[in-house]
Amino acid sequence: MEMEDGEQGGWGSKAWDFLSTVRSVSPLIQCITNFVSMDLTANTLLSAGASPAMLHSSIESPDFTPHVHALYINVGTLSENWLPAMKVAAQLASKFNKPWVLDPVAASASGFRLKACLELISLKPSVIRGNASEIIALANVSFGSSSTKGVDSSHESTDAVEAAKSLASSSGAVVAVSGAVDFITNGNRVVGVRNGVPMMQKITATGCAVTALIAAFVAIDPSHALEATASALAVFGVAGEIGMETAGGPASLRMHLIDSLHGLDQTAVISRVKIVTV
Numbered sequence: 573m574e575m576e577d578g579e580q581g582g583w584g585s586k587a588w589d590f591l592s593t594v595r596s597v598s599p600l601i602q603c604i605t606n607f608v609s610m611d612l613t614a615n616t617l618l619s620a621g622a623s624p625a626m627l628h629s630s631i632e633s634p635d636f637t638p639h640v641h642a643l644y645i646n647v648g649t650l651s652e653n654w655l656p657a658m659k660v661a662a663q664l665a666s667k668f669n670k671p672w673v674l675d676p677v678a679a680s681a682s683g684f685r686l687k688a689c690l691e692l693i694s695l696k697p698s699v700i701r702g703n704a705s706e707i708i709a710l711a712n713v714s715f716g717s718s719s720t721k722g723v724d725s726s727h728e729s730t731d732a733v734e735a736a737k738s739l740a741s742s743s744g745a746v747v748a749v750s751g752a753v754d755f756i757t758n759g760n761r762v763v764g765v766r767n768g769v770p771m772m773q774k775i776t777a778t779g780c781a782v783t784a785l786i787a788a789f790v791a792i793d794p795s796h797a798l799e800a801t802a803s804a805l806a807v808f809g810v811a812g813e814i815g816m817e818t819a820g821g822p823a824s825l826r827m828h829l830i831d832s833l834h835g836l837d838q839t840a841v842i843s844r845v846k847i848v849t850v
């Protein structure tokens with residue numbers, strides 16, 4: 573059974589509080605992300621009011637990571653050279669009590685990638701956000717399954733809710749599965765976000781970008797990672813909905829989504845955010 577949870581003073585206000593605090597604090601987010609997503613990720617963080625920094629060298633992280641508000645790690649274009657740097661940054665984040673967020677892009681595409689994701693998860697991310705196929709693969713620890721299509725999901729997010737709960741319980745992280753409905757869980761509680769438009773799947777790196785936005789929201793209140801994650805997904809979805817009103821296709825939606833995220837006001841957020849307790 574689903575229960576509406578979005579009355580005045582509820583999720584819409586919460587999401588607005590997160591967004592307006594991101595705008596006033598401008599949290600510094602270290603991003604170790606894939607080559608495809610760097611531009612959209614940095615522009616998404618900037619348009620939301622956060623401050624992105626794409627620093628990925630393990631030589632720099634000991635100086636830099638202790639001073640960030642949050643760390644974002646994405647394995648999209650993983651190589652054997654990058655993995656040690658990701659681990660160094662994750663360990664530093666934990667040591668200095670900075671939240672860090674993982675995007676396990678195409679987790680099941682190879683044994684190397686799956687093992688890397690599991691090793692990163694053992695370094696205690698605050699949040700893991702993936703699509704349904706990625707979360708199912710991580711929960712079942714399986715790679716090369718016939719259902720995987722690389723970075724895109726071949727499952728619906730509703731198929732991955734139990735996998736997300738199990739991964740959250742085993743890892744201690746908040747787990748988010750994106751899709752037509754985004755589901756966010758800490759292993760016990762599950763909330764669903766019904767914002768966004770299907771065309772967002774036709775822009776590469778929207779998943780990567782929203783995971784970075786989650787890092788910015790979690791930076792604001794690390795002790796409420798579930799609320800921060802749901803709010804970030806809803807706000808990004810609302811920006812997509814407003815962007816779609818003037819977009820002609822994926823390329824212009826990309827531009828309008830960034831513009832909408834930058835221009836979102838309290839009325840739009842409170843009236844459009846659709847978060848429900850599942």
Ligand SMILES: Nc1ncnc2c1ncn2[C@@H]1O[C@H](COP(=O)(O)OP(=O)(O)O)[C@@H](O)[C@H]1O
Nearest residue numbers: 703725750751752768769770772773778779782
């Ligand atoms: N069918 C859909 N309807 C509305 N929003 C969607 C839909 N599919 C994906 N989204 C949104 O697009 C963004 C990227 O999600 P997704 O495509 O699942 O991630 P990935 O790119 O990692 O596979 C998320 O904000 C998600 O909510």
Ligand SMILES: Cc1ncsc1CCOP(=O)(O)O
Nearest residue numbers: 606608648723777778779780
């Ligand atoms: C196409 C591609 N290949 C490696 S990473 C990447 C981007 C994936 O982005 P997203 O997971 O947000 O669709």
Ligand SMILES: [Mg+2]
Nearest residue numbers: 677703779780
């Ligand atoms: Mg992805």
